[in-house]
């Protein structure tokens with residue numbers, strides 16, 4: 440799949456330029472409680488260049504899949520749900536990878552702010568350019584998914600480099616706006632103590648990181664891989680034990696003020 444990188448890159452450009460009032464989405468969840476603070480409407484966008492071996496939503500990878508939805512229809516739906524958001528909630532855009540549709544999302548977040556709705560972006564940090572920075576300016580909370588600290592392991596897990604993810608983190612830190620880190624813990628793949636410490640050392644002085652969420656690997660998406668005719672390579676990997684989770688959380692507690700296992 441990754442060998443089609445050039446094609447994907449061209450399509451991503453197209454995706455960013457296509458009808459600028461429409462977002463290519465996979466689905467919308469009305470009352471999400473796991474993707475940011477409070478109760479949230481979660482918009483799962485379509486398209487991702489990563490190929491995480493454990494991806495729970497491989498049907499979001501294809502940038503030509505999903506369906507197009509008008510920005511104003513998404514805003515109208517969020518306004519209807521606003522009474523349920525309370526003080527903390529709002530709208531989260533997740534995926535797929537939202538940065539691939541950054542220009543359109545900037546418009547969405549601007550509109551949501553006009554309506555007094557909190558915005559969260561859940562991103563793997565795939566790219567950082569002028570438009571991405573503009574989107575981040577209108578993002579109240581960035582949830583940055585760090586798939587692996589060490590680049591070779593990152594490439595093995597996702598198919599691509601983690602360089603831009605750290606550039607996004609550095610940029611966010613420079614803006615002083617809040618960020619959460621998210622880390623999927625995959626036994627034998629992303630639980631190596633030395634790299635967890637290195638990651639902690641790298642981020643420990645960041646002032647914008649409010650918390651880190653450790654997300655235990657699971658196999659809930661396997662049937663989707665099979666339905667898509669794609670090979671699921673982590674079949675033999677079991678979810679992390681309570682012991683591995685606690686060991687990881689204990690390591691992160693040396694560096695982060697708030698460590699959650701979700």
Ligand code: SF4
Nearest residue numbers: 487489490491494535
């Ligand atoms: S970044 Fe997210 S959507 Fe993309 S492949 Fe990885 S888990 Fe799936």
